[in-house]
Amino acid sequence: MEGRSEIKEKLTNYEWLLDRLYKKVPPRSGSTEYKIPEPQVIRIGSQTIIRNFRDVSEKLKREPQLVAKYLQKELATAGSYDSSSGQLILNVKVSKRVISQFLNIFFKNYVRCPTCGSVDTRLEKRGKTWILICEACGAEQPVKPF
Ligand SMILES: [Zn+2]
Structure with missing residues (x-):
């Protein structure tokens, strides 16, 4: 059985996480x-x-x-x-x-960022690898070089 304070802490964490989530997720472009x-x-x-x-x-x-x-x-x-x-x-x-x-x-x-759909991205070349970096959610996705 959980104590009151533990439950409260969990709730607070949950709210904090939600809050963080909303702040991090950009409006979908x-x-x-x-x-x-x-x-x-x-x-x-x-x-x-x-x-x-x-x-x-x-x-x-x-x-x-x-x-x-x-x-x-x-x-x-x-x-x-x-x-x-x-x-x-x-x-x-x-x-x-x-x-x-x-x-x-x-x-x-x-x-377009495959994770969040934002177009706020850039391509970075690291050696022979190309990475699509999303400025909105921070996702990094290797892409096929051309
Ligand atoms: Zn993204």
């Missing part, structure tokens, strides 16, 4: 609410230009160069990011739908 801007895609000859690439990258909270590298790898093509216009030119014919798909996969794997 919900996976469904967070919208990546639609890529503005134009195709010229055998090239594809993403006109709003800088804006898309900003929304993804990653350097355009990094997002560009990812797309180039997934599409097995070369490309060049023009930092003055904010456009990405890819040396391949690809549809807007395919680009959107890859941007969504990038967001899922390299931006």
